[in-house]
Amino acid sequence: MDMLTCVVIEDQIPAQEILKNFIDQTPQLQLLDSFISPLEAMKILDNLDVDILFLDIDLPKLTGIEFLRSMRFPPKTIITTAFSEYALEGYELDVVDYLLKPFSFERFLKSISKIQKEKTNCNSNFNKESIFVKDKGQIKKIDLRKILCIESKGDFCIIITDSDREIANISLRKMINALGPNFIRCHKSHIINNALIEKIVGIQIVINDRKIPIGRTFVTAPDIARQYLQIIFCIYEHEDYQKRHEKV
Amino acid sequence: MSIKFVFDNFYQMQKLEKIEQNKLRNELKFLKSQIQPHILFNSLNNLYHFALEKSDKLPDLILKLSNVLRYVVYDAAEEKVPLNKELSFIKDFVDLQKVQYSGRGTILYKLQKEPVSESVKIAPFLLIPFIENSFKHSFGTKIKGIELIIDITIKGHSISMQIENNFEENKLIENELIQGGIGLQNAQKRLEILYPNQHKLKISVIDDKYIVHLNLNTI
Numbered sequence A: 001m002d003m004l005t006c007v008v009i010e011d012q013i014p015a016q017e018i019l020k021n022f023i024d025q026t027p028q029l030q031l032l033d034s035f036i037s038p039l040e041a042m043k044i045l046d047n048l049d050v051d052i053l054f055l056d057i058d059l060p061k062l063t064g065i066e067f068l069r070s071m072r073f074p075p076k077t078i079i080t081t082a083f084s085e086y087a088l089e090g091y092e093l094d095v096v097d098y099l100l101k102p103f104s105f106e107r108f109l110k111s112i113s114k115i116q117k118e119k120t121n122c123n124s125n126f127n128k129e130s131i132f133v134k135d136k137g138q139i140k141k142i143d144l145r146k147i148l149c150i151e152s153k154g155d156f157c158i159i160i161t162d163s164d165r166e167i168a169n170i171s172l173r174k175m176i177n178a179l180g181p182n183f184i185r186c187h188k189s190h191i192i193n194n195a196l197i198e199k200i201v202g203i204q205i206v207i208n209d210r211k212i213p214i215g216r217t218f219v220t221a222p223d224i225a226r227q228y229l230q231i232i233f234c235i236y237e238h239e240d241y242q243k244r245h246e247k248v
Numbered sequence B: 001m002s003i004k005f006v007f008d009n010f011y012q013m014q015k016l017e018k019i020e021q022n023k024l025r026n027e028l029k030f031l032k033s034q035i036q037p038h039i040l041f042n043s044l045n046n047l048y049h050f051a052l053e054k055s056d057k058l059p060d061l062i063l064k065l066s067n068v069l070r071y072v073v074y075d076a077a078e079e080k081v082p083l084n085k086e087l088s089f090i091k092d093f094v095d096l097q098k099v100q101y102s103g104r105g106t107i108l109y110k111l112q113k114e115p116v117s118e119s120v121k122i123a124p125f126l127l128i129p130f131i132e133n134s135f136k137h138s139f140g141t142k143i144k145g146i147e148l149i150i151d152i153t154i155k156g157h158s159i160s161m162q163i164e165n166n167f168e169e170n171k172l173i174e175n176e177l178i179q180g181g182i183g184l185q186n187a188q189k190r191l192e193i194l195y196p197n198q199h200k201l202k203i204s205v206i207d208d209k210y211i212v213h214l215n216l217n218t219i
Helices: A013-025 A038-047 A064-070 A087-092 A105-126 A172-178 A216-220 A222-247 B002-032 B037-052 B058-073 B083-100 B128-141 B171-194
Strands: A004-009 A029-035 A052-055 A076-081 A097-100 A130-135 A138-143 A147-153 A156-161 A165-168 A183-187 A190-193 A199-201 A204-207 A210-213 B105-113 B146-155 B158-166 B199-206 B209-217
Touching: A004 A013, A004 A038, A004 A105, A013 A029, A013 A105, A013 B037, A013 B083, A029 A038, A038 A064, A052 A064, A064 A076, A076 A105, A087 A097, A097 A105, A130 A165, A138 A156, A147 A172, A147 A210, A172 A183, A172 A190, A183 A210, A190 A204, A190 A210, B002 B171, B037 B058, B037 B083, B058 B083, B083 B105, B083 B128, B083 B146, B128 B146, B128 B158, B128 B171, B128 B209, B171 B199
Parallel strands: A004 A029, A004 A052, A052 A076, A076 A097, B105 B146
Antiparallel strands: A130 A138, A147 A156, A147 A190, A156 A165, A183 A190, A199 A204, A204 A210, B146 B158, B158 B209, B199 B209
């Protein structure tokens, strides 16, 4: 897991100390700097890659809300305040979380894990085009768009592309985490490329004439159920598209 | 016809007066509740910091906060309270604020008094809005180098309070200043209702200093 860089904007020194202390205790977090006023923080937020901004609301010169509004690309922001009445406004500004002072270390960690989840879900995998796979002393680059499906064989995975098969020394569980949102684990021992599904016949997915089973538990598990629905939804969308085309 | 009109008018006036009185009472009630909850939660957060650090400062600060809370919860409901109580409330309030803003400037609190008799009373929360406002004004417009002086002198039944705070002009915070302004206006209204002709309030701005001078005769 990459380190998450943080900046604190808080005008009360004891409150700053609490945040510094909590950040220190969290191994994944790295504090870049802390400021009393948003005006002081502008430079660092413009120039450095900041993952998390801890932002108080009642601040000198400019309120946290005004500051957030003024930023075109704000970092993931966690509002820390004693005012409960700003929560709604905060959510409108798309903040990750709202910590009411005083808050516990556990509550603080909950905010952080929210960000980590979001980050693994979108940031790191969203624009991924390829993965690197280690096998027999060499590292191979595989284009994600060419992967049809991945099958597990014990501790190994077999990556099946349109023209080849690669063996990777990695478990299927680790593999799904490394892939982008286009990939679905549809079975205990199968991952498929959502974008290449041709059709679903009963409880089998067909990709490039290959039939891949859909595991019962993977249909009912909440996450997979959603993804399964997504597949169905994609199919409907596709049908809809075809129908519209026929009309034209 | 005209008699009826006059009578109606008189009746209307009476009604209006009643409404005005009610309004005044409500207004006084509203103006009284000056300490905002977030200030208390911020104070609690400061204590929380010292608790995490296992600091020796904590017991004393807990006592100060409970004094402030007691005053807000119980004494504020009274019409008049002993001046001594209001003064010790102010002292504790200022001390808590000092902790909150440590490292950003100096806050001086001076109180000169001979032993004040318990019979000297004052409407609660009368002085604090001016003090609160000076904190807001300084710490809301300046990052560091804050200088805030609160100087209170008690002689018999009369109080003289001078508050001086530096500030920075900034268009970005106009909003906040207007809010601070409302706090001050409310305090002034309350003074006028409760102590008409018994007080003198002078607010002046000299360079970057905002100075409030209040003389009040509590009898």
